[in-house]
Amino acid sequence: MQKNISLLGSTGSIGRNVLKVVRQYPGRFRIVGLAAGRNIALLRDQIEAFSPLAVSVATEELAAELARMLPGGWSEKIFFGRAGNELVATIAQADTVVSAIVGAAGLTPTLAAIQAGKHIALANKETLVMAGDLVMAEARRHKVNILPVDSEHNAIFQALTAGRREDVHKLILTASGGPFRDKNERDLWDVTPEEALNHPNWSMGHKISIDSATLMNKGLEVIEARWLFDIEVEHIEVLVHPQSIVHSLVEYIDGSVIAQLGVPDMRIPITYALSWPERLKTGLPRLNLPRCMDLSFLPPDFRKFPALKLAYHACKQGGTMPAVLNAANEVAVASFLAKKIRFPEISLVVAETLNRLARKDIKDIETILEADLAARMQAESIIEALWIKFKQRTGQQYDTPDLPPGLHVKL
């Protein structure tokens, strides 16, 4: 049966890969909606190639510019902003929504799609980081599937078919360790955004590439897994696996460990998330196992990469704290890319934002959006006040009294 897909984040790394899969199986998948941010030149090409019924872009100005680039009649099918994303996510003709916008902007359209009864192929991990409890409850209420696109969660989703949920002992998420795995702590102060963007195994968008370098990406994935698989965070472990061949593992109570392996190409988890429960040929190179004999697994270095510890901590605190972590991280990553702060300061800004904001119970989506906004303002003010630079000059110990031991980073 043909799947009608609304693709949110069509111009991004995941979005472009989704369109490659759709192109490969034209009778099987049809694009009915596209949402993007600012890259209207690429969006125009995608519109011409896939003839969606509605599209959305970041702003009204971009919507007008896009309309001028397309034949007459298109202007009434172009929407913008949060409302535009939500409209594309809930368009009547779509049965499946691929959620691949980057960052917090992905939350409300994904939630709207769930409430409109659409099945979700989820790449936007921020949706579950910010609002996992609420989003999963809505998915159950509306009887929709949330199928993971993230390769680690896709791997766990597959490994979970090997046993009963009550027999799972723990989930093991693998992390490549990013480009700075072997750097010493001191040298991390000198790394540039260009170096941080140069991921050894995956080609991804800027934000997730920086998150991979700080290991915040793995922290966000821990929180994503906590909600997606309904498992306490104490039963989620992270191991650094530099080869990115074993995408994640499930350990059962009898000691059996089930893993999913594959070449590191996002088209494999994307195809599975779209074709599940069937499997489709991807045409990608097959895993050459004799060449993969050197597979290693190491515990993460929490001292060098405190972001991962911060994510565990925020997850345990619960309530609005994961949303605070996520928002502070988005601001800090953008500031690092703009060369306003240095690489280790990303985690310091996040830690300080978590310290400054109180946890709140989540009543509704508004509570989460308010926490997101408050965290952004707080993180901005931390960066702007150059608080961190002051501490660095004075050589003071970074003061994180509410955080678990091991997070005192000497500046």
Ligand SMILES: NC(=O)c1ccc[n+]([C@@H]2O[C@H](COP(=O)([O-])OP(=O)(O)OC[C@H]3O[C@@H](n4cnc5c(N)ncnc54)[C@H](OP(=O)(O)O)[C@@H]3O)[C@@H](O)[C@H]2O)c1
């Ligand atoms: N890349 C991967 O391999 C990978 C793997 C697993 C999970 N993920 C997750 O998938 C998501 C996307 O990652 P990515 O690497 O594809 O990011 P990306 O390459 O930076 O693409 C982000 C996409 O989101 C769009 N966008 C940004 N802000 C928007 C807004 N306000 N409204 C509508 N669209 C907006 C961008 O549009 P413009 O470019 O047009 O501005 C672009 O299409 C992230 O949550 C990431 O964590 C990615």
